[in-house]
Amino acid sequence: MFGERYFATRERLGEVVNGILSIAKATGVDTAHRMSQDVLDQGLATPFLFVVCGEVNAGKSTLLNSLFGQQICKVNILPETDRVIWYKYGPERKDVSVTDVLLEHYVPIEFLKDFNLVDTPGTNSIEKTHQGISERFMPVADLLLFVFPVSNPWGAATWDFLCRQPDEILDRVVFILQQADQREPEDIPVILDHLRHLAMKRIGRIPPVFAVSGKMAFEAKLSLPFSEGKRRNSGIIEIEDFISKSVCDSPSRKKMLHSLYLAASRVMQDVEDRIEDHARIIERDGRFLEEMEREIDAMRVQVIRRNSQSLGGTGEAFQLEAREVAKILKNRMGIGKSITRLITGEDTAQLMEGLIQDRLRGSVEDVSSQDFAELIRLCCDHWEALRSKVKNAMGIEIETVAEIEQRLIASQGRFVKRMGRESSQGIGNLRVRVVLDIALRQRNAMLKGFLIVGLLMMIGAGVCGALSVPLAPWILLGLSAMSILILFFLTMQSGKEIVSEYRERLLNSGDTFVSALRGQYEEGLRLFFQDYALGLEAVRKHLAKQKQQLAPRLERWNGLFLGLKAIEQELT
Ligand SMILES: Nc1nc2c(ncn2[C@@H]2O[C@H](COP(=O)(O)OP(=O)(O)OP(=O)(O)O)[C@@H](O)[C@H]2O)c(=O)[nH]1
Ligand SMILES: [Mg+2]
Numbered sequence: 001m002f003g004e005r006y007f008a009t010r011e012r013l014g015e016v017v018n019g020i021l022s023i024a025k026a027t028g029v030d031t032a033h034r035m036s037q038d039v040l041d042q043g044l045a046t047p048f049l050f051v052v053c054g055e056v057n058a059g060k061s062t063l064l065n066s067l068f069g070q071q072i073c074k075v076n077i078l079p080e081t082d083r084v085i086w087y088k089y090g091p092e093r094k095d096v097s098v099t100d101v102l103l104e105h106y107v108p109i110e111f112l113k114d115f116n117l118v119d120t121p122g123t124n125s126i127e128k129t130h131q132g133i134s135e136r137f138m139p140v141a142d143l144l145l146f147v148f149p150v151s152n153p154w155g156a157a158t159w160d161f162l163c164r165q166p167d168e169i170l171d172r173v174v175f176i177l178q179q180a181d182q183r184e185p186e187d188i189p190v191i192l193d194h195l196r197h198l199a200m201k202r203i204g205r206i207p208p209v210f211a212v213s214g215k216m217a218f219e220a221k222l223s224l225p226f227s228e229g230k231r232r233n234s235g236i237i238e239i240e241d242f243i244s245k246s247v248c249d250s251p252s253r254k255k256m257l258h259s260l261y262l263a264a265s266r267v268m269q270d271v272e273d274r275i276e277d278h279a280r281i282i283e284r285d286g287r288f289l290e291e292m293e294r295e296i297d298a299m300r301v302q303v304i305r306r307n308s309q310s311l312g313g314t315g316e317a318f319q320l321e322a323r324e325v326a327k328i329l330k331n332r333m334g335i336g337k338s339i340t341r342l343i344t345g346e347d348t349a350q351l352m353e354g355l356i357q358d359r360l361r362g363s364v365e366d367v368s369s370q371d372f373a374e375l376i377r378l379c380c381d382h383w384e385a386l387r388s389k390v391k392n393a394m395g396i397e398i399e400t401v402a403e404i405e406q407r408l409i410a411s412q413g414r415f416v417k418r419m420g421r422e423s424s425q426g427i428g429n430l431r432v433r434v435v436l437d438i439a440l441r442q443r444n445a446m447l448k449g450f451l452i453v454g455l456l457m458m459i460g461a462g463v464c465g466a467l468s469v470p471l472a473p474w475i476l477l478g479l480s481a482m483s484i485l486i487l488f489f490l491t492m493q494s495g496k497e498i499v500s501e502y503r504e505r506l507l508n509s510g511d512t513f514v515s516a517l518r519g520q521y522e523e524g525l526r527l528f529f530q531d532y533a534l535g536l537e538a539v540r541k542h543l544a545k546q547k548q549q550l551a552p553r554l555e556r557w558n559g560l561f562l563g564l565k566a567i568e569q570e571l572t
Contacts, residue, residue, distance in 0.1 A: 001111050002240065003048070003247025009570045013257060014044045016563040017264050023556055024267050027274045034270065035263040043260030047089075047116045048247060051137050054147030055155045056122025059178035059214050063147055064117050066217035066236055067243070070109060073119045082125070084137075087117040102136070124157035138165065142253070143246055144173045150183050150211070153195055159202050173207045174242065175199065180235055181213035210239045258571055264564060268557070275553055282546050288393050289539050292386060296536075299382065300529040304522055307371055314423075314517060317363040318510045325356045326503035333495030335488055342448055349437035356432075356506070357424045364423040364517070365416050372412040372528065379532050380405050390539060398538045411531040415524040422520040429516060430509045436502055443494045447487055454483030 001007075017040065024031045052060040061073035064087075072087055083101045090106025097103050118137050138144065146158060162173070175195060180188055188211045196206045217236035220227045231237065247253070332338075332348055341348070383404045390398050457480030464472035 001114070002244045004244070006248045006250075006253065007114060009567060010044060010257060012563065012570075013260060013264070013567050016560055016567060017044065017260065019556070019560045019563070020264050020267050020271070023553060023560065024271050027271055027278070027553065029267065029270045029274050031267050031270075034266045035260070039260055039263050043256045043263075046256065047112070047114050048142045048250075048253075049116045049118065049137065049140055050143050050145060050243075051118040051120065051141040052145045052147055053120050053123060053158065053161065054176075054178070055124045055149065055152075055158055058122065058147040058149040058158075060145075060147045061119055062214035062218060063145065063176060063178055063212065064119060066212075066214040066221065066234070067240065068109075068111060068115070068117075069218070069221035072107065072109070072117065082121050084121070085119045087112060087119065089113040122157070123161045124155060138169050141169075141172060142250060143243065144169065145176050146173055146207075147176045147178045148195065150177055150179045150188075150191060153177060153191060154198065159198070162203055165203075170203060170205060170207065174239075175207050175209040176239065177209065177211040178214055180211045181216050208242060210242065211235050212239055254571060261564070261567060261571055268561060268564060271557060275550065275557060278546070278550055278553075282543065282550060285394050285539075285543055285546070288390075289536065289543060292390075292536060292539070293533060295386075296382075296529060296533050299378070300525060303375060303378075303529075304525050307521070307525070313367045314364055314521075315510055315514045317367055318360060318513055319507060321356060321359045321363060322503065322506040322510065324359065325352060326499060326506065328352070328355065329502055330495075330499045333491075333499055335491045335495075338447065338491050338495060339451070339487075342444055342451060346440055346444055348440055349433045352436060352502070353427060353433040357427045360427060361420045361423050365420040368416045368419040368521075368524075369412065372408075372415055375528065376405060376408045376412060379408055383532075383535060386535075394539065394542065396538065396542050399535045404532070404535050407531055407534065408528070411528045415528060418524055419517070419520065422517055423513075426513050426516045430506075430513060432502065432505055432509060435505060436498070439498050439501065443498060446494070447491055450483050450487035450490065454480045454487060456480075457483060 017035070021031060021035070050064075052064055054060050057077070061075045064073050065071055065075065073085070083103055086098075086102065086104045088104060088106050089109065089112035091108055092106070093108060094106045095103055096106070118141070146162065148155070148158065162170075165173070177188070177192060177195060183191065192209055192211055195209055199206045199209075212235040214234075214236075216230055217234035220230035220234055220236075223230070329348070329352055332351075380401050383399075384401050387398055387401070390396060457476045461473040461476035461480060464476060
């Protein structure tokens, strides 16, 4: 079809414009003031308008049919077209009578989307129609094909009609000498010369002039196989080339495309501004998020520094419990209990460890729980302020203080349990039980020795007494009593030593115990603040979503920009 280059450019522009409109919508850019529906329709959808004029039976309808290779207009040997017929695209064939001299004829033929045809009755037929044609179609027609029959191209009516047209309309006039097959080929140039001459005389200019046999051209296009030779001989090729060139070079069309191109460029600029704004907002929000994360981290560091030195009072608790347990040990080291355990068995070391573990575990758990209760209060206050900051800066809602508090309470529970567990293990690692166990075993071995000696002496005294050995029972009884006295003395003495050694060892282990717990305490704090910072997850997600949207938009914008640039070159 005609003007393929123009339509290709227009189609590409249409695609780019659609892309621009969709990216504008996605980025929230208002396009209405830049690219109204009128500009869009004008630039992308206005069909070319071809108007044919000429005398009755000049071959106007045949010319249109031959140009488009289809039987669109009715052709008759008798005067056929009695009113102006406007051929347009419609999904189904229908006629709409606009006035008694204008009929709209809708046909489902694709090329009518791009080309509207206006077929007119003969200039020498009904005079009033010409007034209508002049007013309605001449000013907007892209091409005005004036058809002259080869048999008589001098018909006064057509020339009179031409003479009434202003210059801007004459600019778009083309002369077609129709039915050329009815004359000898050598006559045609002569008639064309006459036509040019007359044009100069009547309208002061010579429009482009072509000779054609519409009938031949039409037959050539419909014939099977397609008859290229007949088509060339018909003279239609020159007209087609001329029309194609007119379509491609049409200043008004270029202007329409250009205004659409300019409007599209402005929208692109708006979209670019919006994307840049978006990128700036993302960057700013990213910094804001980093700031908040740093703030939370600084809180963590500060809390660790403040609490881990004393480990929130764990050191004092340890000292207190060590003294208490030493007192209990002292109580167990009494003569009666110690001698009883020589017979019943020694479980003091294990008992002491269990005792200190239980007492310290409770104490560590209490201290941890208190520390974290205070932390939760601190974090809740901090979150309240942070929440309104986020709302103001980014316009999004994050977790409520109650939600954060709930999570931190769960975190506190985990931490307290962990610290209790670690404190038990810490006591075990101090090895106080092993040392106590060894000391008690040595003591018991020694005491047992004296106890056995004392008892053996006593038995010996009994035996000697029974055998009436003189003096021996008294001597043995004396020795037995001495052994028992030494046993009592040693029990007291060693008990005191063990208790004091145990006490010292325990008190000196305080620092080791606390520093063993410190790592766990800090880890607990890290996990606690990690749980706290989870509250910012909504901000991170929001940012990630924004970034995710930005990248493809930027890519799409670049693609559209290049597309628009390529079209700019075609338009210049
Ligand atoms: N030999 C020959 N006859 C043609 C040619 N073009 C048209 N005719 C004939 O001329 C007559 C009129 O053709 P139309 O195309 O209807 O002419 P028109 O100008 O549309 O006529 P109106 O609509 O009545 O004004 C018909 O009989 C056609 O067959 C041609 O190129 N060569
Ligand atoms: Mg006709």
